[in-house]
Amino acid sequence: MIELNRLRGQRVFKEYWPFPEKIGAEESVKGFAARNWMFSVVWLILLTVPSVADEAGRAERDAISACVADNAHTGTLVERSANGEFVAGTGQRFLATDIDFLPAENASHSSSNIGDDPKGSQTLEAIPAGPANRWGLIPAWIVVRNGDTLELLQADELETGGAIFVPERASGSCARHLRQAESSAREQKTGIWARGKDAPVHSVTDLENLEAAAGNYVIASGRIVSLGKTRSTRYLNFGRYWKTDFTVTLKASDEDRFDAILSQNGWRIENLANKTVEIRGVVQVRDGPLIALRHPEQLVVIEDKRAGRGG
Missing domain, CATH: 1.20.58 (Methane Monooxygenase Hydroxylase; Chain G, domain 1)
Known part of the structure; x- marks a missing residue:
């Protein structure tokens, strides 16, 4: 070029x-x-x-370097199956870690070109990111090779609006790259983000839709009204009535992990009252809609304090 x-x-x-x-x-x-x-x-x-x-090429290389780190030599050649799994010749089955593809019948997203390779010049490599789950699927970073060009499948799917960012193993610069890729699709209203009210984003005051989303991975944004804690749990309350309003929890033993990430921008769990945040996770219904946090990247403080007020 x-x-x-x-x-x-x-x-x-x-x-x-x-x-x-x-x-x-x-x-x-x-x-x-x-x-x-x-x-x-x-x-x-x-x-x-x-x-x-x-x-653009530098951004792709940076994402791969940040997420794959020193595990690149452990890559396994795989093929993408119709159900979204990545299967090796040995029969090993991998899933793309840290993203979630919405059900095809509900998604009207523009799919990425990864996996569509009529000339056969594209290869996919799965880099294990953790042990197999109970279904035998190994979470992995999927690296796409087209000649001398390398791409991270997760970043590509997020940028084209084909998936939602699900922080499980990403941290630091890896998480920033993936969040930025998703943000690009959200800003351009691409793929799943073009679905308007059906997009997986909710106000914390929209209790009806949050409860209807039970079992699904969503993004919820709004202002934390108050904080609570017990010996084992920390509570972020988004309303005055915990029996019906939206609540977010995290284990007390995880608080230091969350504070380590939040402190990079001057925040701590204990001073988030009245702050506007963005939460992502699987919705449960326990005395109102609830999301239990497991990973620090599931919680982001929105700098513009006006965002999300009033629902």
């Missing part, structure tokens, strides 16, 4: 640059300046194209 644009640049240079020998005595200074301006604009455009592509 860079070499091609260099050649293009040479052609533009030869065609538009006003060499002194091509400027006749009849050409005005104004004409000379105009031709110089034309060359400058075209040259700037050609220089910008590879830099944008390089930036």
Whole structure:
């Protein structure tokens, strides 16, 4: 790409640059300046194209580096099955960790091109991220190789609106890359985020829809009204009536883990009262809708305190 644009640049240079020998005595200074301006604009455009592509490629490499870390050498070649699993020739079955694909019958998302490879030049590698679950599925980072190009399937699915970010193993820069990919799709209302009121995002005051979403992974945003705690549990209360209002819990033993992440932006669990947050997790119904947090990346404080007020 860079070499091609260099050649293009040479052609533009030869065609538009006003060499002194091509400027006749009849050409005005104004004409000379105009031709110089034309060359400058075209040259700037050609220089910008590879830099944008390089930036996109760099983001993909950064995501892979951040999430896969030192486990890249343990990759297993897999094929994507119709049910969303990734199957190796040995029969091992993998699932893409840290994302959740919505049921096909409910999703009107634009699927990514990963797995659609008529020329057979694409390969998928599963990098185990943890032990197999009770169904024998191994959570894994899925790396897509197209020649010399590498992509992280999770980031691609999130960016095209094909999945929702489900923090389970991602942390630090890996979590930031995945959240940013999802945010891009949400901002552009792509894929599952184009579903309007049916998108998996709810206000913490919309109790009816939250209860209707029981068993599903959703995002809920709003203001924490009060905090509570017992020896074993911390409570984030989003209403004054805990028997009916939305509640979020986390284990007291996990509080330090959450504080370690929150403190990067100046927050702690104990000072989140009256703060606007975004919560993600599986909705349960226990004296009103509830989400139990397991991973610090499930809780994000929204800096704009006005967001989410009033539901």
